[in-house]
Amino acid sequence: MPATPLTAEVLAALERIGCPVTTTDLMRLLNRDRPTPLVVDQVYRAVDALRARGAVRRLKAASNKRVRYWEVATGPHTCSCGASQQGAS
Template sequence: MPATPLTAEVLAALERVGCPVTTTDLMRLLNDGRATPLVVDQVYRAANALRARGAVRRLSNPSNKRVRYWEAAAEPGSCSCGAAQRGAS
């Protein structure tokens, strides 16, 4: 279970999206309609805490090693958006 309201929001957003997203895209999604915007570091720390608990996976893109993607761990391989990221970490 998520330990903070932000980790709960991050997990819910990843489950809602259903496809791997970057930290920046996740931040933009979470900031939609938010009075006090989040910064990328906050979202990364929350996603990384969820990864440590096994709730989300971090994926890498073979064509760009610097970009990392996040996806909810509950539904592996259920992405229908055509994302081709591999290499969970």
């Protein structure tokens, strides 16, 4: 499956951030200076497509099982935000 402009933009944003981030926070970052704002479902579909390709990892917060974080899959998990790597999904 080829990368779409949105998946490429999402991956670039996650690489810039360098720490796990929620879908909502990622959407807010991507909507800066965007004439037509994205909705959270668009961002989730793009990041989930990247997860399916192995480009990003999905993490969960230890304190709240409903909160999901995303990070670039390359390199070790080194952020101390409280998220932990989730098993294969």
